[in-house]
Amino acid sequence: MHYNSPREIALKFAEAGMKKSKLSFTQFATIAILGGAFIAFGGLLSVMVAGGMPGIGTENPGLIKCIAGSLFPIGLIMVSVTGADLFTSDCTAFTLPLLQKKLPVMSFLKLLAYSYIFNFVGAQLVAYLFSSGIGSFSQDPWQSYLHHYAAAKVNQDFLTVFIKGIGANWLVCLGMWMGYASKDIIGKCIGIWIPVMLFVTLGYEHSIANMFFMPAAIYSGADILWSDFIIHNLIPATLGNLIGGAVLVGCVYWYLYLKD
Numbered sequence: 001m002h003y004n005s006p007r008e009i010a011l012k013f014a015e016a017g018m019k020k021s022k023l024s025f026t027q028f029a030t031i032a033i034l035g036g037a038f039i040a041f042g043g044l045l046s047v048m049v050a051g052g053m054p055g056i057g058t059e060n061p062g063l064i065k066c067i068a069g070s071l072f073p074i075g076l077i078m079v080s081v082t083g084a085d086l087f088t089s090d091c092t093a094f095t096l097p098l099l100q101k102k103l104p105v106m107s108f109l110k111l112l113a114y115s116y117i118f119n120f121v122g123a124q125l126v127a128y129l130f131s132s133g134i135g136s137f138s139q140d141p142w143q144s145y146l147h148h149y150a151a152a153k154v155n156q157d158f159l160t161v162f163i164k165g166i167g168a169n170w171l172v173c174l175g176m177w178m179g180y181a182s183k184d185i186i187g188k189c190i191g192i193w194i195p196v197m198l199f200v201t202l203g204y205e206h207s208i209a210n211m212f213f214m215p216a217a218i219y220s221g222a223d224i225l226w227s228d229f230i231i232h233n234l235i236p237a238t239l240g241n242l243i244g245g246a247v248l249v250g251c252v253y254w255y256l257y258l259k260d
Helices: 006-021 025-050 054-059 061-071 074-082 087-093 095-099 105-129 142-154 158-181 185-202 207-219 226-258
Strands: none
Touching: 006 087, 006 095, 006 105, 006 158, 006 226, 025 061, 025 074, 025 105, 025 142, 025 207, 054 061, 054 142, 061 185, 074 158, 074 185, 087 095, 087 105, 087 158, 087 207, 087 226, 095 105, 095 226, 105 207, 142 207, 142 226, 158 185, 158 226, 207 226
């Protein structure tokens, strides 16, 4: 067999979570900062390419969404290949050993909190220092694209963002799952790319990606308040992400492949 079986994937996913749980605080914080930065780089690439095609976008909006979706997964591929840490995939990686009774509940909650906080730090490095701070969004069509994109994300009701958050992390964690199926680098990249391309193209809500998109828009002058971003998007997206990754992937595949 040239790929890992579903049970082997579940064991590898759980093992990865346990390995991260044993890192020192500074090591874990470092890989979490890198994870947030890598996801932000994927978002930056998607904005620079898809946002730079306004004519095509007017006539073919679905094509622009597909292009953005096709580019964004580069961030998660970098996270996986380099061993960086991402809150959203941790929702599965820490749920599996939690249900195996190898990871205490308090450690589960603490690790998710650390991951979330330091992912935010990494995302801000790219959102400000490596994009808005150097004028990447100072002119159209990129500024208009990003500001419109961010405003559309903020102007949704809580339940809609929550449900989109579930869909986003269901697919992100399936992407990581499919990446673990592969025994070579090409297969890993393709396995990750397919579900992540799907969630971005469909317009679902990924909390860590939004830690880049919305702040980058704010830093470049968008008429969006931090409070609106946090209350109307980040909180419901995060809650949905937790359900999508911990329940629909972590709990489901623990029950199917790891439960005694």
